[in-house]
Amino acid sequence: MLRKCLLILAGSLLATAVHAHRLQTVLTTISWNPNTQLVEVIHQTHAHDVEYALFDMLESQNGLENIRAQALASIELVKSFRLWDGAGNEISLSLVGAELEADYFYIYQEVDLDEVPPDLRIEHGMLRNNWPEMQNYLNVEYADSLKSLIFSGDDGRKSLSRN
Amino acid sequence: MKTKMIIPGCLALLLSISVNGQVSQTKGSFEDKFRQLDEILPTANTYRTASGAPGNAYWQQRADYFIDARLDEENQRIIASETITYTNNSPDILRYLWIQLDQNRFRNDAIGRSTETAANDDRLSFATLRRERAFDDFEGGFQISRVQEVRGDILNTQLNGTMMRVNLDEALEPGDSVGIEIDWEHNIIHQSVIGGRGGYEHFEDSDTYQFALSQWYPRVASYTDYEGWTNRQFIGRGEFTLEFGDFEVHLTVPADHIVAATGELQNANDVLSDEQQDRLETAAESETPVFIVTPEEAMANQEAGTDEMVTWVFEAENVRDFAWASSRKYIWDALGHQQDDEDNPLVMAMSFYPPEAEPLWSQFSTHSVAHTMDVYSRFSFNYPYPTAISVNAWEAGGMEYPMITFNGYRPEEDEESGERTYSRNTKYGLISVIIHEIGHIYFPMTVNSDERQWTWMDEGLNTFLQFLAEREWEDDYPSRRGDPANITGFMRSENQVPIMTNSESILQFGNNAYGKPATALTVLRETVMGRELFDFAFREYAERWKFKRPTPSDFFRTMEDASAVDLDWFWRGWFYSTDHVDIAISDVREYRISSQDPEIEFPIEREEEAEEPISLTQIRNEDLPKRVDEFPELEDIYNENDEFTVSNADRNEYTTFRDSLEDWELELLDESIAEGLLVYFIDFDNIGGLVMPLPLRINYDDGETQDMLIPAEIWRQSPQQVSRMILSTTPISSIELDPQLRIADVDMSNNRYPQEIQRSRLELYRSSNQGRNLMADLLVELQEAETGEDAEPGNEVPLEPNTE
Ligand SMILES: [Zn+2]
Numbered sequence: 016m017l018r019k020c021l022l023i024l025a026g027s028l029l030a031t032a033v034h035a036h037r038l039q040t041v042l043t044t045i046s047w048n049p050n051t052q053l054v055e056v057i058h059q060t061h062a063h064d065v066e067y068a069l070f071d072m073l074e075s076q077n078g079l080e081n082i083r084a085q086a087l088a089s090i091e092l093v094k095s096f097r098l099w100d101g102a103g104n105e106i107s108l109s110l111v112g113a114e115l116e117a118d119y120f121y122i123y124q125e126v127d128l129d130e131v132p133p134d135l136r137i138e139h140g141m142l143r144n145n146w147p148e149m150q151n152y153l154n155v156e157y158a159d160s161l162k163s164l165i166f167s168g169d170d171g172r173k174s175l176s177r178n
Numbered sequence: 179m180k181t182k183m184i185i186p187g188c189l190a191l192l193l194s195i196s197v198n199g200q201v202s203q204t205k206g207s208f209e210d211k212f213r214q215l216d217e218i219l220p221t222a223n224t225y226r227t228a229s230g231a232p233g234n235a236y237w238q239q240r241a242d243y244f245i246d247a248r249l250d251e252e253n254q255r256i257i258a259s260e261t262i263t264y265t266n267n268s269p270d271i272l273r274y275l276w277i278q279l280d281q282n283r284f285r286n287d288a289i290g291r292s293t294e295t296a297a298n299d300d301r302l303s304f305a306t307l308r309r310e311r312a313f314d315d316f317e318g319g320f321q322i323s324r325v326q327e328v329r330g331d332i333l334n335t336q337l338n339g340t341m342m343r344v345n346l347d348e349a350l351e352p353g354d355s356v357g358i359e360i361d362w363e364h365n366i367i368h369q370s371v372i373g374g375r376g377g378y379e380h381f382e383d384s385d386t387y388q389f390a391l392s393q394w395y396p397r398v399a400s401y402t403d404y405e406g407w408t409n410r411q412f413i414g415r416g417e418f419t420l421e422f423g424d425f426e427v428h429l430t431v432p433a434d435h436i437v438a439a440t441g442e443l444q445n446a447n448d449v450l451s452d453e454q455q456d457r458l459e460t461a462a463e464s465e466t467p468v469f470i471v472t473p474e475e476a477m478a479n480q481e482a483g484t485d486e487m488v489t490w491v492f493e494a495e496n497v498r499d500f501a502w503a504s505s506r507k508y509i510w511d512a513l514g515h516q517q518d519d520e521d522n523p524l525v526m527a528m529s530f531y532p533p534e535a536e537p538l539w540s541q542f543s544t545h546s547v548a549h550t551m552d553v554y555s556r557f558s559f560n561y562p563y564p565t566a567i568s569v570n571a572w573e574a575g576g577m578e579y580p581m582i583t584f585n586g587y588r589p590e591e592d593e594e595s596g597e598r599t600y601s602r603n604t605k606y607g608l609i610s611v612i613i614h615e616i617g618h619i620y621f622p623m624t625v626n627s628d629e630r631q632w633t634w635m636d637e638g639l640n641t642f643l644q645f646l647a648e649r650e651w652e653d654d655y656p657s658r659r660g661d662p663a664n665i666t667g668f669m670r671s672e673n674q675v676p677i678m679t680n681s682e683s684i685l686q687f688g689n690n691a692y693g694k695p696a697t698a699l700t701v702l703r704e705t706v707m708g709r710e711l712f713d714f715a716f717r718e719y720a721e722r723w724k725f726k727r728p729t730p731s732d733f734f735r736t737m738e739d740a741s742a743v744d745l746d747w748f749w750r751g752w753f754y755s756t757d758h759v760d761i762a763i764s765d766v767r768e769y770r771i772s773s774q775d776p777e778i779e780f781p782i783e784r785e786e787e788a789e790e791p792i793s794l795t796q797i798r799n800e801d802l803p804k805r806v807d808e809f810p811e812l813e814d815i816y817n818e819n820d821e822f823t824v825s826n827a828d829r830n831e832y833t834t835f836r837d838s839l840e841d842w843e844l845e846l847l848d849e850s851i852a853e854g855l856l857v858y859f860i861d862f863d864n865i866g867g868l869v870m871p872l873p874l875r876i877n878y879d880d881g882e883t884q885d886m887l888i889p890a891e892i893w894r895q896s897p898q899q900v901s902r903m904i905l906s907t908t909p910i911s912s913i914e915l916d917p918q919l920r921i922a923d924v925d926m927s928n929n930r931y932p933q934e935i936q937r938s939r940l941e942l943y944r945s946s947n948q949g950r951n952l953m954a955d956l957l958v959e960l961q962e963a964e965t966g967e968d969a970e971p972g973n974e975v976p977l978e979p980n981t982e
Contacts, residue, residue, distance in 0.1 A: 038688035048940070050941060057938075057939055061603075062601075076599045077599065077601050078602065079603065080601060110961070111943070118657070163672035165685065165686065
């Protein structure tokens with residue numbers, strides 16, 4: 016049977032980037048830190064991509080060079096990264112900060128958990144609405160294995176298990 | 179297609195049973211990480227030698243073009259005709275030619291279009307919807323109206339997607355040529371909507387255009403010794419491999435346009451003012467950029483408008499492609515790059531950009547072009563053409579053609595003041611993309627590797643050289659790729675395929691085809707081979723394959739052939755597998771050499787035992803009455819003397835031991851003891867699978883440190899676990915593996931003995947105070963300000979059940 020659905024479009028749109036040499040990506044790592052007993056989420060984005068995508072809201076003449084622009088950018092970007100545990104409860108991540116290093120803009124989040132939940136659902140829309148060819152990579156570190164996901168195209172939520 | 183390829187999913191299997199099933203290890207679990215690649219590499223022949231050089235019968239085809247094209251700016255359309263003169267240098271008889279029609283990728287029925295996959299859970303973004311709608315409204319692809327042999331008949335053709343077979347009336351014999359005329363038209367794509375390597379850009383504020391034309395004419399496909407016709411469909415990623423030839427191209431454009439193109443302008447008198455020609459001459463003598471069209475002139479030009487047309491004529495020798503850009507918006511600057519070269523002593527480094535690219539472009543673009551040639555020529559060969567051009571195409575641009583490149587990055591414009599400024603990231607992004615694209619004129623525009631098969635052969639090599647050129651621009655240049663530490667996140671991830679994977683099947687394209695091979699070459703140069711051996715071998719590869727077509731095995735073989743370094747283990751690990759580097763120092767044991775003399779050794783042992791902690795049981799039992807205290811007769815000689823008391827038997831044993839030694843052994847023993855020699859055994863575990871050299875830093879008690887590099891061959895008979903002995907007269911306080919981050923080790927927490935607590939990037943951020951507190955306050959303030967605002971709409975299309 017063909018299900019009928021209603022489609023509502025929203026969001027903003029910037030230039031496409033279907034080309035060979037500048038591939039937009041975000042690399043996110045989720046891991047449990049034994050020193051702090053916290054789950055850490057680290058997003059590695061390319062600074063220029065963030066500046067280009069968020070230029071209007073950064074209120075900055077020199078992009079991410081100033082702390083306020085970094086704060087604004089990280090608040091905006093983490094909105095499109097969401098986590099749920101195996102039971103379907105959203106895991107609320109706190110935003111610790113962000114910093115520039117070379118070409119990279121890092122965003123730090125954390126949450127007080129005893130381990131990385133064995134089952135996760137993840138939404139990783141960071142910057143993906145700006146570049147249809149953008150790919151977001153996720154590495155989840157468990158005690159003795161590493162699990163990965165790739166988000167591309169219009170991909171929505173994806174699941175991942177330790178086993 | 180006909181070359182050997184590895185199917186990603188089978189790789190693990192392939193390696194564990196050894197290659198292709200021809201050789202197999204059926205006993206035990208030993209894996210020969212150093213097994214030679216003989217079974218994997220194609221058999222050498224007279225076209226390609228076993229040393230990695232072109233063979234004595236090496237051949238390649240030739241295609242010369244005459245093109246006459248008109249740009250219809252109003253309708254964004256090309257109307258053109260061409261004559262291809264195709265020369266068959268192969269030993270084979272050809273009954274047909276294949277012509278590449280890359281524009282057909284933009285037809286709605288193209289393979290690339292029809293195999294686009296939908297999102298994983300029924301979502302649709304604005305970007306996708308816009309693109310889908312644009313495809314519906316846009317008639318893409320070549321409209322070919324005539325294919326005819328020169329002075330001959332209309333030829334039979336067969337279209338298959340992005341490929342067209344032209345059936346020849348008479349088979350083309352070895353050594354013969356055939357001329358083919360083709361008339362065509364096509365609509366130019368709106369780059370920012372459809373996406374692609376060329377197209378037009380529309381500037382809404384001034385209602386002006388720029389056109390960047392690439393893959394814009396029917397091009398003859400390559401015919402090679404290793405694959406026959408390289409007629410794999412163009413899906414979008416795997417780029418091209420083409421034949422070299424000479425071009426004469428007539429481009430008719432609106433009279434107020436400035437045209438940048440592959441090749442040299444032949445009719446400057448017709449299209450440039452006297453002043454512009456004078457400025458060009460000045461620029462040729464200048465080490466810094468000189469304006470040929472100034473920003474003011476470009477601003478005036480883009481406002482004027484004209485109905486007249488004018489024809490620009492370009493000629494290019496020995497190029498594999500031709501691209502061009504045209505606009506009335508262009509600012510144009512140039513400088514003369516001098517090189518010690520017979521054919522091209524002067525190269526005009528030039529940039530073309532719209533006013534929107536200022537103030538960034540006039541300062542950095544042409545200098546970046548010249549800098550690229552400075553560095554790349556040293557590592558390969560002199561720049562092989564008379565011009566090198568950087569055009570500011572759309573923001574996301576970055577694409578290369580012979581002598582001309584299209585590059586993105588522009589300043590941002592403040593809406594209120596109209597002032598244009600740029601960030602640090604935009605500046606370095608621009609310099610990097612220009613180095614990268616101009617670098618492509620060496621690889622693959624000159625070293626003509628097959629991009630449709632092997633993206634890494636040009637992207638990997640070029641990204642590596644880009645890294646070197648960035649390092650020579652300024653110290654601490656913020657390079658994105660090349661440093662081993664930058665690739666570890668990818669190397670450990672699950673979703674990846676070996677570098678040796680066809681271009682269209684690659685996962686994590688940028689990391690796989692750019693970052694990983696570039697890092698591999700950095701590791702080869704800095705750690706495995708050393709700079710001298712590497713640089714010679716790399717230059718040899720470039721020289722051997724300049725204006726020729728290499729395959730991966732030609733590269734692998736040349737690097738070994740010219741250096742006498744066995745690298746099969748390296749290619750096997752980095753290019754043919756998905757292993758990563760994770761080597762751990764799992765244990766370190768310290769020994770001193772025993773004299774066996776009980777008078778010396780026993781007291782030391784007694785002392786050592788006394789230093790050992792007393793067991794908890796003994797401590798808690800201290801007050802309990804003991805039987806031997808109650809019955810003293812139970813005490814004997816063993817209670818009076820501990821186990822470290824020297825007996826005559828011990829003394830005799832020692833004498834016997836000394837007597838049993840040869841003189842030289844005795845001497846060595848006494849000498850070592852006198853020096854207080856210590857022996858360390860270090861165990862290394864190979865967790866990631868990739869075998870690598872071991873860069874070690876030994877820290878001594880006296881504060882001295884020593885760096886040493888153990889070659890990867892240490893793993894050759896035991897790839898999972900090895901031990902290494904180190905002798906020292908000074909006690910070692912700690913040992914570090916890869917302290918300079920040279921081998922892309924993904925887990926540094928197991929690289930030190932004694933182990934140290936590794937702090938995460940987030941912890942380090944927390945403990946550094948530069949701006950962190952300010953940031954924390956700002957986050958609180960800004961987040962609070964946001965609460966209460968309406969939630970932002972999502973960026974996908976929410977789905978709701980339809981109740982109809
Ligand atoms: Zn490239």
